[in-house]
Amino acid sequence: MSAMANESFKEDREMRQEHHSGPGKYVAIWIALMVLTVVTVVTGRMHFETGALALALVIASVKGALVALYFMHLAEHQGASRIVFVTSMLFVVLMLLFTLFDIGTRFRPALPSSSTPQEWPVSTPGQSGRYGGGLQAPGTNPK
Amino acid sequence: MSPSSSIAAEPGAVPAPDEHHEHHPSYLVDGTTVKSWLLTLDHKRIGVMYLIWVLLFFLIGGIYALVVRLELLTPGPTLIDAMTYNRAFTMHGVVMIFLFMIPAIPGAFGNFMLPLMLGAKDVAFPRLNLLSLYLLLTGAVIAIWGMINGGMDTGWTFYTPYSTHTTTTVAPILFGAFIIGFSSIATGLNFIVTTHTMRAPGITWWKMPLFVWAMYATACIQVLATPVLGLVLLLVVGEHIFHFGIFDPAQGGDPVLFQHLFWFYSHPAVYIMVLPAFGVMSEVVAAFSRKNIFGYRAVAFSSLGIAFVGFFAWGHHMFVSGQSTFNAGVFAVLTMLVGVFTAIKVFNWVGTVYKGAVDFKTPFAYFCGFLYFTVFGGMTGVAFATASLDVPWHDTYFVVAHFHFIMVGATIMAFMAAIHYWFPKMFGKMYHEGWGLVSAALIILGFNATFIPQFLLGNAGMPRRYYEYPERFETLNVASTAGASLLAFGFLISAIYLTYALVYGRRAASNPWRSRGYEWMTESPPPTHNFVGPQPTYSEEPHFYVEPKKAEVPDAV
Amino acid sequence: MQSSPATAGAAGVPYRPQVAAHFASLEVQNHAARLGMWLFLATEILLFAGLFVIYANYRFLFPEAFALASRELNLNFGTFNTLLLITSSFTAAMAVHYAKEAQNKKVVGMFVLTILMALGFLVVKYFEYEHKFHEHQLPGPYYAFPGLTLPGASAYFTIYFLSTGLHAFHVIIGMIVLGWVTLKAMRNEFSHHNYTAVELGSMYWHLVDLVWIFLFPMLYLI
Numbered sequence A: 001m002s003a004m005a006n007e008s009f010k011e012d013r014e015m016r017q018e019h020h021s022g023p024g025k026y027v028a029i030w031i032a033l034m035v036l037t038v039v040t041v042v043t044g045r046m047h048f049e050t051g052a053l054a055l056a057l058v059i060a061s062v063k064g065a066l067v068a069l070y071f072m073h074l075a076e077h078q079g080a081s082r083i084v085f086v087t088s089m090l091f092v093v094l095m096l097l098f099t100l101f102d103i104g105t106r107f108r109p110a111l112p113s114s115s116t117p118q119e120w121p122v123s124t125p126g127q128s129g130r131y132g133g134g135l136q137a138p139g140t141n142p143k
Numbered sequence B: 001m002s003p004s005s006s007i008a009a010e011p012g013a014v015p016a017p018d019e020h021h022e023h024h025p026s027y028l029v030d031g032t033t034v035k036s037w038l039l040t041l042d043h044k045r046i047g048v049m050y051l052i053w054v055l056l057f058f059l060i061g062g063i064y065a066l067v068v069r070l071e072l073l074t075p076g077p078t079l080i081d082a083m084t085y086n087r088a089f090t091m092h093g094v095v096m097i098f099l100f101m102i103p104a105i106p107g108a109f110g111n112f113m114l115p116l117m118l119g120a121k122d123v124a125f126p127r128l129n130l131l132s133l134y135l136l137l138t139g140a141v142i143a144i145w146g147m148i149n150g151g152m153d154t155g156w157t158f159y160t161p162y163s164t165h166t167t168t169t170v171a172p173i174l175f176g177a178f179i180i181g182f183s184s185i186a187t188g189l190n191f192i193v194t195t196h197t198m199r200a201p202g203i204t205w206w207k208m209p210l211f212v213w214a215m216y217a218t219a220c221i222q223v224l225a226t227p228v229l230g231l232v233l234l235l236v237v238g239e240h241i242f243h244f245g246i247f248d249p250a251q252g253g254d255p256v257l258f259q260h261l262f263w264f265y266s267h268p269a270v271y272i273m274v275l276p277a278f279g280v281m282s283e284v285v286a287a288f289s290r291k292n293i294f295g296y297r298a299v300a301f302s303s304l305g306i307a308f309v310g311f312f313a314w315g316h317h318m319f320v321s322g323q324s325t326f327n328a329g330v331f332a333v334l335t336m337l338v339g340v341f342t343a344i345k346v347f348n349w350v351g352t353v354y355k356g357a358v359d360f361k362t363p364f365a366y367f368c369g370f371l372y373f374t375v376f377g378g379m380t381g382v383a384f385a386t387a388s389l390d391v392p393w394h395d396t397y398f399v400v401a402h403f404h405f406i407m408v409g410a411t412i413m414a415f416m417a418a419i420h421y422w423f424p425k426m427f428g429k430m431y432h433e434g435w436g437l438v439s440a441a442l443i444i445l446g447f448n449a450t451f452i453p454q455f456l457l458g459n460a461g462m463p464r465r466y467y468e469y470p471e472r473f474e475t476l477n478v479a480s481t482a483g484a485s486l487l488a489f490g491f492l493i494s495a496i497y498l499t500y501a502l503v504y505g506r507r508a509a510s511n512p513w514r515s516r517g518y519e520w521m522t523e524s525p526p527p528t529h530n531f532v533g534p535q536p537t538y539s540e541e542p543h544f545y546v547e548p549k550k551a552e553v554p555d556a557v
Numbered sequence C: 001m002q003s004s005p006a007t008a009g010a011a012g013v014p015y016r017p018q019v020a021a022h023f024a025s026l027e028v029q030n031h032a033a034r035l036g037m038w039l040f041l042a043t044e045i046l047l048f049a050g051l052f053v054i055y056a057n058y059r060f061l062f063p064e065a066f067a068l069a070s071r072e073l074n075l076n077f078g079t080f081n082t083l084l085l086i087t088s089s090f091t092a093a094m095a096v097h098y099a100k101e102a103q104n105k106k107v108v109g110m111f112v113l114t115i116l117m118a119l120g121f122l123v124v125k126y127f128e129y130e131h132k133f134h135e136h137q138l139p140g141p142y143y144a145f146p147g148l149t150l151p152g153a154s155a156y157f158t159i160y161f162l163s164t165g166l167h168a169f170h171v172i173i174g175m176i177v178l179g180w181v182t183l184k185a186m187r188n189e190f191s192h193h194n195y196t197a198v199e200l201g202s203m204y205w206h207l208v209d210l211v212w213i214f215l216f217p218m219l220y221l222i
Helices: A006-020 A024-045 A052-071 A080-105 B003-008 B034-038 B043-071 B082-118 B126-148 B170-197 B210-242 B255-289 B296-312 B325-353 B362-385 B387-393 B397-427 B433-460 B471-504 C026-061 C063-070 C075-100 C104-135 C153-186 C196-221
Strands: none
Touching (some): A052 C075, A080 B296, A080 B325, B082 B210, B082 B397, B170 B210, B210 B296, B255 B296, B362 B433, B433 B471, C075 C196
16 A cells, blocks of 8 residues: 555545535536537527637537536546646647648638638738739739 | 576576575566567566567668668669659658657667656556557558558658559558557557556655656657547548548648648657657766756756647648748747757756766767767757748758757667666676777767768758759768768677677676666566565655765676 | 456456556556546547547638538437437446446446447438438548539538548447446446446547537537
């Protein structure tokens, strides 16, 4: 018993404490998840002009958080398990952000030719081909 | 393993100098059947098997390298035709990266040393550990089968759309790499869990040896990045067979997206290759300077820092591939952060040597080479991070020389240092020190002779992966090929005297370097369960040398 | 998966979990198994992340085609499958609860329900796929649906088949894992001291659910 990292003691204690919470919590989470699913389907069918995707993603994130926190017991775990989960999520977001930054701010002729990209909220010089050479009308390039 | 030690397994055949040995045979002789090796769960035996296999893969990759260099000896066709040349450099990259660099130090020395350094009896999941070895071998067999039956000509980066349209055998090689990825994940997962749960009493996070810190950071990258590569490789195989067009511009796909996903793994993979090397060197520099590591926490943190920042830098491989200028700027700045963390390490190593009592043994010779190559390669890396400088240098021999300075210069130096430093620990034998220094000198010189001409070639504009080149580049190419031969000769000498030492070498004392590393607290070679009797207590810091100028324990050498 | 090598032992009547020789205690072993499982799940998350990234980028490039193509999917099937998977996740969580109370029969019941729902999920998925094949709403060059000819529609169906296919593969793996744990529960192995296998198996199942929670709005609702 002496040869045990402190982390494992703590982990074990946390797991045992959780034993006292009954199945009521699981039922509550289950109902919440069902309700949220219905909500996302109903709002999804309305096809909002703006914010439909954001709303769907927020609802999905809430649902995902409920599953991770209560079904997967992340709420009771301290330490490493949480860090692992949060870090993996962080890197998913990182990968999403940087690729979307790229595709949003890319020099437009370098995107797939048949694409109809959405407007990017901020325009960058690289997009319009200011340094791209010859793709704009003559005389409009800065030099 | 070695014939002399298998005799020692019989009781009484050899007068055991240490009474422990009779009851607790070393891991090398505890079971001598083939099955006891192939199905072992002992992390030390798995480490030794890893070592044997990665050395074999190193040989294969090295042969491909020599073929490439020989082909480039003259401006025109020399030895092979253009298609064979394309296959040769691809295979050199694939074998060296996926089969040697990534598994080498974690698989061989990480497996062997990590539990010893943590005072544990084994890694957390011994079966998974064995599985990772066999996954590596399965992937290797599939990939090598593909190389023999056709080979691949895309370069190790498998850029689409070429890789989805080439007629060479893409599928088995990529599928092999996919399986090797699982092996890498398994190793990383195992090391993280081992570090969290298997530390002996007294080894707190801030008392872990720096090699463990480096392995931990490496393992984090392996776990987080490798799955993305797995998915990408599967997609490319699928594209090659079914032509879905996800990455094919002719069908509305975006090949740059492939590069994003590919480098999301493959840039951190560079740190999978180099962080273990940093870990080895942190051990070696303290042991042979006989001095506490300078700035222990800074070195430990910078390993994690490199692992983290390494994930934010992948776009610097794509400065000329159509990525947006905005992204290029962001990635250029973030890339330079890696240089900050690496510089922290370099300064701390130099600070450790400063006023130490340097014992210039073979591992330290490799450390010197390592320091020079890392600084030189790292500085050119910072230059490359500058997007505007990258544009003319991109895909020239300057890049080739740069990453070989880091990959070979840092990782192979560390690999060689690790072999020499831990040889007595792993096999209980001593190699010939003089030959060690000679081969280290040859390898370092040969390495410089190979790649410094390539820096010059790249700066003069010679592109990489080309079969022919103009005549004005011939002198430097000849110099580079000559250097490669010298390098190969150096490795050959190492192979000979190390094999000789394995069989006929002098029996090593338990701690021939008088190192204060935790792994040396047990016998050499260690008994099967790593420790005999009560577990040692670890009260001091790692790398704890009280008085640098004095050798404390004159028990050996 | 391989994370609990030492929990598989001979089935005695009062089942004593075995501690592998290299672990200091059962607590350490359980901690290691759980952390290993979390790390494994992290790799799964990043595996799917690649597909999410591909989806996000192509959706940005082809917004109209993706919006119209997503309406070609059968939302009723999708909603039904989502509710099914969430409920199966709930029963898997209940199995862990019962395992801690050593009610092995209820563990078996819950897992059998979970596996049945997983099977139902796959059956619904089969009908969806069959419909797509029938309509030639297929990946890449195989796409030949006359109702929607915008560029990018074939990319949508490539991503649809890749992500739901990979997810369905995970459903099958999850069914095998849960089936194996169910066999152990039939041998009355689980108790307050030994429920790690149930917990890890159901964690894997929750991950399958978690991925679907994100796939569903992405593919069906945008």
